[in-house]
Amino acid sequence: MLGRSLHLRHLDAGSCNACDWELAALLNPVYDVRRLGIDFVASPRHADGVVVTGPVTRNLEAAVRRTFEAIPDPRVVIAVGACAASGGIVGVGYASAGGVDRVLPVDVYIPGCPPRPEAIIFGILVALGRLDARRRPCQG
Numbered sequence: 001m002l003g004r005s006l007h008l009r010h011l012d013a014g015s016c017n018a019c020d021w022e023l024a025a026l027l028n029p030v031y032d033v034r035r036l037g038i039d040f041v042a043s044p045r046h047a048d049g050v051v052v053t054g055p056v057t058r059n060l061e062a063a064v065r066r067t068f069e070a071i072p073d074p075r076v077v078i079a080v081g082a083c084a085a086s087g088g089i090v091g092v093g094y095a096s097a098g099g100v101d102r103v104l105p106v107d108v109y110i111p112g113c114p115p116r117p118e119a120i121i122f123g124i125l126v127a128l129g130r131l132d133a134r135r136r137p138c139q140g
C-alpha cells in the first residue's frame with residue numbers, strides 16, 4: 001500500500017487554524033508521516049490529492065476549484081474537520097459556501113473539531129486505498 005510516496009497539497013479554505021495545527025503535527029517527531037512516504041507539497045501539480053481545512057469561504061472558492069483542477073488524475077480530496085466536512089459552525093452564508101463537498105468531490109471526511117492527528121492519519125490511509133484503486137487499470 002505504501003510502495004509509492006503520497007504527496008498532498010494542504011489548502012486552508014477558511015479554518016480557525018486549529019485543524020491546520022493538527023495537520024502540522026503529522027510532521028513532528030511524534031507522528032513523522034514522512035517516514036511512511038507521506039508529505040505535503042507546495043504545488044498542486046506535484047500532488048496526488050488535496051487536504052482541505054475549514055469551510056470554503058467565498059473569497060477562496062475559486063482558488064479551491066483551481067487547486068483541484070491543477071492536480072493530475074487520479075487524485076483524492078480529503079476534508080479535515082467538521083467545518084470542511086459540513087461547514088461546521090460557519091455553515092452556508094454570504095461569506096461561506098459551506099463544506100468542501102459543495103465545491104469539490106470529497107473522497108474522505110475526517111470528523112472532529114479539530115480531529116486528532118491519529119484520525120487524520122487514518123483518513124489519509126483510507127484515501128490512499130481509494131487512490132490505489134483508481135490507479136489500477138480496469139479489469140476484464
Ligand code: SF4
Nearest residue numbers: 015018081082083113
Ligand atoms: S473544525 Fe473546529 S478546529 Fe477545525 S477549522 Fe472548524 S472550528 Fe476550527
